[in-house]
Amino acid sequence: xxxxxxxxxxxxxxxxxxxxxxxxxxxxxxxxxxxxxxxxxxxxxxxxxxxxxxxxxxxxxxxxxxxxxxxxxxxxxxxxxxxxxxxxxxxxxxxxxxxxxxxxxxxxxxxxxxxxxxxxxxxxxxxxxxxxxxxxxxxxxxxxxxxxxxxxxxxxxxxxxxxxxxxxxxxxxxxxxxxxxxxxxxxxxxxxxxxxxxxxxxxxxxxxxxxxxxxxxxxxxxxxxxxxxxxxxxxxxxxxxxxxxxxxxxxxxxxxxxxxxxxxxxxxxxxxxxxxxxxxxxxxxxxxxxxxxxxxxxxxxxxxxxxxxxxxxxxxxxxxxxxxxxxxxxxxxxxxxxxxxxxxxxxxxxxxxxxxxxxxxxxxxxxxxxxxxxxxxxxxxxxxxxxxxxxxxxxxxxxxxxxxxxxxxxxxxxxxxxxxxxxxxxxxxxxxxxxxxxxxxxxxxxxxxxxxxxxxxxxxxxxxxxxxxxxxx
Amino acid sequence: xxxxxxxxxxxxxxxxxxxxxxxxxxxxxxxxxxxxxxxxxxxxxxxxxxxxxxxxxxxxxxxxxxxxxxxxxxxxxxxxxxxxxxxxxxxxxxxxxxxxxx
Numbered sequence: 001x002x003x004x005x006x007x008x009x010x011x012x013x014x015x016x017x018x019x020x021x022x023x024x025x026x027x028x029x030x031x032x033x034x035x036x037x038x039x040x041x042x043x044x045x046x047x048x049x050x051x052x053x054x055x056x057x058x059x060x061x062x063x064x065x066x067x068x069x070x071x072x073x074x075x076x077x078x079x080x081x082x083x084x085x086x087x088x089x090x091x092x093x094x095x096x097x098x099x100x101x102x103x104x105x106x107x108x109x110x111x112x113x114x115x116x117x118x119x120x121x122x123x124x125x126x127x128x129x130x131x132x133x134x135x136x137x138x139x140x141x142x143x144x145x146x147x148x149x150x151x152x153x154x155x156x157x158x159x160x161x162x163x164x165x166x167x168x169x170x171x172x173x174x175x176x177x178x179x180x181x182x183x184x185x186x187x188x189x190x191x192x193x194x195x196x197x198x199x200x201x202x203x204x205x206x207x208x209x210x211x212x213x214x215x216x217x218x219x220x221x222x223x224x225x226x227x228x229x230x231x232x233x234x235x236x237x238x239x240x241x242x243x244x245x246x247x248x249x250x251x252x253x254x255x256x257x258x259x260x261x262x263x264x265x266x267x268x269x270x271x272x273x274x275x276x277x278x279x280x281x282x283x284x285x286x287x288x289x290x291x292x293x294x295x296x297x298x299x300x301x302x303x304x305x306x307x308x309x310x311x312x313x314x315x316x317x318x319x320x321x322x323x324x325x326x327x328x329x330x331x332x333x334x335x336x337x338x339x340x341x342x343x344x345x346x347x348x349x350x351x352x353x354x355x356x357x358x359x360x361x362x363x364x365x366x367x368x369x370x371x372x373x374x375x376x377x378x379x380x381x382x383x384x385x386x387x388x389x390x391x392x393x394x395x396x397x398x399x400x401x402x403x404x405x406x407x408x409x410x411x412x413x414x415x416x417x418x419x420x421x422x423x424x425x426x427x428x429x430x431x432x433x434x435x436x437x438x439x440x441x442x443x444x445x446x447x448x449x450x451x452x453x454x455x456x457x458x459x460x461x462x463x464x465x466x467x468x469x470x471x472x473x
Numbered sequence: 474x475x476x477x478x479x480x481x482x483x484x485x486x487x488x489x490x491x492x493x494x495x496x497x498x499x500x501x502x503x504x505x506x507x508x509x510x511x512x513x514x515x516x517x518x519x520x521x522x523x524x525x526x527x528x529x530x531x532x533x534x535x536x537x538x539x540x541x542x543x544x545x546x547x548x549x550x551x552x553x554x555x556x557x558x559x560x561x562x563x564x565x566x567x568x569x570x571x572x573x574x575x
Contacts, residue, residue, distance in 0.1 A: 123536055130543050137550055141557060150561045153554050158504055161547055162495050165511035168540060169488055172518035175533065179526055 006057045006066045009049045009074055013111035016041045017104055024100035031099050035088055038103045042078075042085040045110075049078040062182065063121030072320065072468040073117040073248040076327055080241030081110045083331045084233055086443060093231025093344035095144045102142065106237065109135035113245035122171045122181040125249070129167075129209055132245065133160050136238060143231045144344075152229025159222040163212030170205025173198050187256050194261045204267060207253050213246035214301045215294075217275035227294035232344055235290055236334040239297055240327050247304055247323045251316050254308050255472055268309040269400055275302030276407040284414050289337060289347050292414060293330070296373060299411060300326055306404055307388040310395045313469055318387035320465035321458070325372065325384035328454070332369035332447045336362045340434055349418055353427040359434040363422045365444045368451050370415040375408050380455035387462065480521035488514030501555045501565040505548060512544045 004011075019041065023029050053071045058064065084106065094102050112132035119125040137160060141153025175181055177199050178189040193199050212219040227235050257264050279299030286292040304326070307319035339362055340355065341347045356363040372381030385408060389401045436444075454461055487510055494507025516537045523533025559565055 123539055127539065127543065130547070134546065134550055137554065141554055150558055154501060154558050157551055157554050158495070158501075158508075161505075161508045161551065162492070162511070165488075165491070165508055165515065169511065169515040169518065172484075172515045172522065172536075175519060175536070176522035176526060179522075179528060181532055181536070 003057065003059060006052075006055050006059055008052050008055075009045070009078070010111055010114050012045055012048045013107050013114065016045060017107040017111060020100050020104035020107060024098075024104055026100070029100050031091065031096050034099050034103060035085075035091070038085040038088060039082075041107075042082040046075075046078040046082045049074050060124075063124045064115075064118050065120045066118055067471045069248070069468045069471050070118040072464065073244055074114045076244040076324060077110055077113050077117070077241050080237065080244060080327060080331070081106065083240065083335075084237045086439070087236065087335050087338045088233055089437070089439075090338075090342045090344070091231075091233060092342070093143055093233060095142075098142060102139065102233075105135040105139050109139070109237070110241065113241065116245050117248040120183040120252075122175065122183070125183075126164075126168055126171065129213075129249075130164060132242070133164065133213075136160075136234075136242065139234045139237070140226055140230045142234070143229065149229030152225050156222050156226045159219065160212060163219050164209050166205045167207075167209030170202045170208065173202025174206060177202065183252065183256065187258065190256055191258050194257060194264070200261055200264050203253065203257060203264065207250065210246045210249045210253065211271070211301075213242055214250060214304070215243075215298050216301045216305065217271050217278060217298070220275070220279070220298045220301075223298055224291050224294040227290045227297075228288055228346060232290070232334070232338045232341065236331065236338070239293065239334060240331050243297070243301075243330075244323055244327060247308075247319060250305070251308055251319060251469070252472070254311065255316070258311065265309060265311075268305060269397070272302045272305040272309065273400065273403055275299065275305065276404060277302075280407050280410045280414075283411070286414070287348055287350075289349050289352070289418065292349070292418070293333060296411065296414075297330070299407065300373070302407075303385065303388060303404060306392050306397075306400060310391045310397070312391060312395065313466065314394060315388075315391040316469040316472065317462065317465040318384070318391045320468055321462055322384040322388055324461065324465075325380040325454070328447065328450055329369045329372040329379075329381055332365050332444075332451065333373070335440070335443065335447070336366040336369070339436065339440055342435065349421050350425070350428070351431065352418065352421040353425040354431070355422040355434070358431065359436055361441060361444050362434060362436065365448055366422055367419050368448055370419055372451055372455070374412045374415040376412075378455055379451050380458070381451075383455050383458045387458075477521055477525040480517060480525075484514045484517035484521065486514075487511075487517065499566055501558070505551050505555070508551075509544055509548065512540055516540050 023034060053075060055066050055071065057066050091099060109132050112128050116125065116128035116132060119128050137157045140156050143149060174186060177193050178186045180186060190199060208219060215223040276299045279295045283292050283295035286295060304319050304322050307315045307322060337347050368379055372379035375382045375385040389404060392401050491507045491510030491514060495504050498504050498507060519533040519536045555565055
């Protein structure tokens with residue numbers, strides 16, 4: 001009976017989802033009240049997840065492993081969910097009648113991704129991944145009054161369903177070669193058979209499903225359209241929380257090969273380079289800031305993969321740190337976007353003109369977040385890139401690091417265009433004042449402090465990331 | 474040619490046909506059916522490996538059952554999104570649903 005305490009965060013999110021499901025049955029639910037409850041419940045959820053951080057054990061016939069690695073990622077997910085509910089105060093992108101459903105799907109998705117990072121059995125992984133994808137398939141086309149973006153939902157669905165079919169086909173090869181569905185047993189048996197083409201193909205196809213979530217190169221096609229076409233809050237969720245779960249699973253699956261196969265590593269290196277270069281080059285010409293951030297997320301998936309493909313403890317821990325940094329920085333960008341466009345329209349870069357006069361605090365948050373994404377020193381983005389590149393150099397991937405550095409320089413260009421718009425350009429027409437409520441002020445200040453503090457004193461967070469990956473088999 | 478490789482070949486053919494269909498079809502329902510073909514290819518793989526190789530006789534069958542269930546849920550969600558799209562565009566051809574570019 002004691003074992004069920006291991007499942008506390010998941011059970012909590014099941015309860016939250018049921019609350020919002022009941023709310024969605026009501027004829028008229030007041031959006032303000034729903035928002036208040038969502039923030040409170042997500043805040044408590046974060047506290048519950050943090051309180052369960054030190055738990056360890058197995059559940060459900062050993063197919064569900066609770067350890068520091070999974071708990072750290074659960075904290076990231078709970079944090080992402082909390083961040084997203086915080087910025088839902090002006091949820092004009094979604095029809096008021098559907099707000100309860102929106103929160104319901106959000107909590108189901110968080111639950112599914114928490115199960116995903118703990119799952120250590122192929123069927124459990126597949127089902128958790130599908131559950132999280134289905135909630136997102138439904139959240140994306142929910143946008144209110146968006147006739148120009150109608151096709152977004154179906155594009156996301158088709159690419160996602162194809163990626164998950166590729167994944168289950170790859171898993172069937174892994175099952176056929178190792179005769180087991182437990183990740184721990186696969187890791188034990190796979191290195192002996194990794195010279196067989198079927199094993200490499202199976203592993204790569206199985207990774208496809210997570211590459212789709214992460215928007216890595218061959219599976220990135222959905223990212224720009226979905227970022228642009230989904231409501232701002234949904235985009236924020238996809239760009240922050242959903243990336244965390246994908247990163248955790250890529251770390252788990254790449255770890256399966258234990259660095260035995262040259263071909264496998266070379267494919268990952270190629271994907272990482274293509275992803276960075278493509279994302280950064282196409283981002284330069286974008287006018288819509290959400291689309292720009294979509295291409296930047298493709299590039300960042302490439303950077304994260306550099307750390308993962310080292311297949312050393314150091315590489316994995318740098319990727320975990322990078323994931324945390326990416327969560328905070330990306331959220332800061334999206335918070336500014338949501339606040340500057342309170343009616344929920346898609347923000348163009350030129351609409352940011354003169355933001356430093358309209359709202360100095362938001363302008364500073366945006367500047368620091370973009371500096372972080374570009375990797376400029378005092379922020380946590382610099383430390384993340386530094387750790388990732390250091391791990392790659394340790395393994396002797398000099399060319400990869402040089403290409404990564406060149407890409408970081410290219411990315412600086414388009415991040416600076418946005419900063420220039422916010423600080424130097426004069427607005428061509430009068431934009432309404434930006435309303436910043438006290439909560440947003442607190443959030444911005446907290447994010448700014450976090451971005452600088454974690455960047456300058458990363459020791460404790462790096463130690464946490466190292467402790468988290470040390471439990472990986 | 475032993476019988477395992479026959480099953481694996483059929484599964485690979487099903488899967489490739491499905492992938493080809495997703496990439497080439499311009500009709501959304503056709504794409505959905507192609508995705509089902511890919512899933513069935515995976516199903517056949519699981520059953521064949523289970524029959525000829527696995528020490529535990531039930532694992533592959535359970536996987537196949539779950540994949541079938543999930544495929545049904547996926548079809549339901551896909552069809553509902555297609556229906557919503559059809560109401561706005563009066564068409565289920567992907568060429569008509571291409572306004573976002575660049």
